[in-house]
Amino acid sequence: MHEERVDAVVIGSGAGGSVTAFRLGRAGARTVVLERGRRLPPEAQSHDELAMLANLYKEGGAQLTADLDLLLLQGSVVGGSTVLTNGVCFRMPESVRRRWATQGFALGRGELQTAYERIEAALGVRPMSPVHLNPGTEPAVKGFEALGLDVQRFHKNLRGCLGCGYCNMGCPYGRKQDAARTWIPWAEAAGVDVRARHEVLKLEARRGRIQAVVARDLERDETVRLRAERVVLAGGAIGSPELLLRSRLGGAAAGRRMGMHVGSILVAEMDEPIDAFLGDQMGWWHKGDGFALEQVHNPPMTFALTVPGRSELHHERTGRYRHLTSAGVLVPTPMSARVVLGRLGRLAKVPRADVLYKAEASVVAALRRGFDRLARVYLAGGARRVFVPLHQGSCVEHVDELPAAIARIRRPKDVPGLGTAHPQGGAVAGDEARTSVVDASLQVHGVQGLYVVDASVFPSCVEVNPQLTVMAVADAVSTRWGLPPSEPPMSPAPSPARALEVEREEETVCSS
């Protein structure tokens, strides 16, 4: 076993790990970042959806809950899940910040505000350019207006976006300012050593103090032991609790109190072709009672998975792709899920985690309300029909038919393609070691020098897309640790697009 001594080890290179590594590097700490996924720069990315799914997503996009009922989408690449987002950047609702304070994780309003502003400036977060709204936006906005409902455009971390519509499959043009394009290279410029294809096997602690990290170099197939006084766990809401459980750290609360955003997609069909693939996948969002609606129009391969129906019916509907537009319903769950070491996994050399979660009746009810509202919006916006996501592919042409179709959603199993995004919790922050894993400075209770900095510390669901909040929390907590405030450089200018000979102006869009 190869042995090294460094000042700090950061496990994971996503939203939390990358920001923390940058702050540590700028403070002069000899820091190593360990990432299980590959390094896949824009030049190595493409619009081959199947290859990107296999290469960018954890378990090739086929990660499931233990009962195999729900899909769990997470990234496994340098940059983590930030590489897979649509660039959507939300600040967390004030109500959530207040709730966290009552649950033992107090973040000052000013402290968070400063962190958000710093991150937004660094990533170039700004209102999404209307230029890139895809044509499927029009009927939806018309529907919201007809129903007197509020709808808003996203803030995004895109610079010089070309509107290709493949954000969930990376960004081959390097326009999305994900962690792999920003914090990671900035951290490397500050002297941080980022090692891809390194899987952490366990954490070693002795006498209430972290000692070392044992990792496997998956390329060279050799084990390395990194001794450090500070270890930052940022492997995400499944990976971080998994490692704590495997290392028997974090106490009884490790793996408990986990939540996520459960959701699925509703497809609407217009009379005329609208070609909703011409533009950004996500343009608008709407907040409802216990749910959010977000536009999601996937490229053809993943879109086909969201069209309900079987066999010939599915194929026939998918064939009308040019007429179709879609959006998703997202429901934040209570923190009732758990991360446990898999039953079979315990026998394995490196035990893997399973996620146990049964959707509550309240979650199913919120899904029903979300689908109901979304269907009404599209029908009011001129859709010829909507496909309620049921296995039989219930098709609704008039709002009167809607209640009967929606009522058929009784259990999560009734919704094909029901999945989850944004897993949170599992190593939550709080005052008591009995009910939480980390304290307000995100240090693991009873283990000096071991920190968790990712969405797993959230005491409840953040209710909106979390990448910006994870980064802001990492930045705010780094300041609490006494790391000197360090202004990150501004987002780099976009690199020349590999597939394009001439740089296109942002004020142009692509149309067939």
Add this chain to the structure above:
Amino acid sequence: MRRLLPWLPVFVLSLPVSGPWLLVTWWRERRGRQARGRRVLTPTMETIVRRLVEESITVSDDPVPLEHVVDNVDRYLDAREPTRRWRIPFGLLLVDLAAWTRTRRRVTQLAPERGREVLRRLFDEPGSPWARLGRLRQLVRLAYYAHPSAQQWMGFVPFDARTPTPRPARVPPVADLPVMDARPLEVRHA
């Protein structure tokens, strides 16, 4: 797991007979995979993928040759990260076993029409213990619609083939969509 425990002695006792059979089958499947130039799919898995495609994407004017769908499944399974890579190939083999529990014949031994019917019953019948294997339909749909011919048939225009046009020609009404206001750290509820 606990439900399988009573079968453990039966499994151990049958090992003198089933052991050599399992070994021979494993060796044959491995050789078959190499002979066909596949990286993950063995001949049995490949047949099951074909039956799944026939069951879930049945069309008369099919734009994608079946062989290409199988190629895509193999490519996808090969490119995935090592964690739990065994799950999908194992699931494919379970489909074979599941068919045997219903018909006393494996999927690979059934005529295509009969195979399709058996798979439909396995996945869709209420209360079927094999219903979760129906997720494998998603795998073949991915492999099918990832093919450029399928995408062309859908009417999709690849990004590189699109012509830039000035924005004002399109979607003027949505330009005044309000911008999400993040400043007050408050989400407005409808």
